[in-house]
Amino acid sequence: MAESVYKFIELVGSSETSFEDAIHNAVETAAKTLRDLRIAEVIKLDAKILNNEIVMYRARVNLSFKFEE
Numbered sequence: 001m002a003e004s005v006y007k008f009i010e011l012v013g014s015s016e017t018s019f020e021d022a023i024h025n026a027v028e029t030a031a032k033t034l035r036d037l038r039i040a041e042v043i044k045l046d047a048k049i050l051n052n053e054i055v056m057y058r059a060r061v062n063l064s065f066k067f068e069e
Helices: 019-031
Strands: 006-015 037-050 053-066
Touching: 006 019, 019 037, 019 053
Parallel strands: none
Antiparallel strands: 006 053, 037 053
């Protein structure tokens, strides 16, 4: 079995719609410049509130990808 090395980065995705969309936005944006994404681990969820209404959903995500040889 070949050995592999992985790197984790922390991202914050946001959405005006939902936490799920915030996570998706973080992963989708990272996928534009990183290859071989493996795991998205949601670390924290929070929401920005304005005038007693949620105006922004945010997700802090640890994302791993495999180093290429």
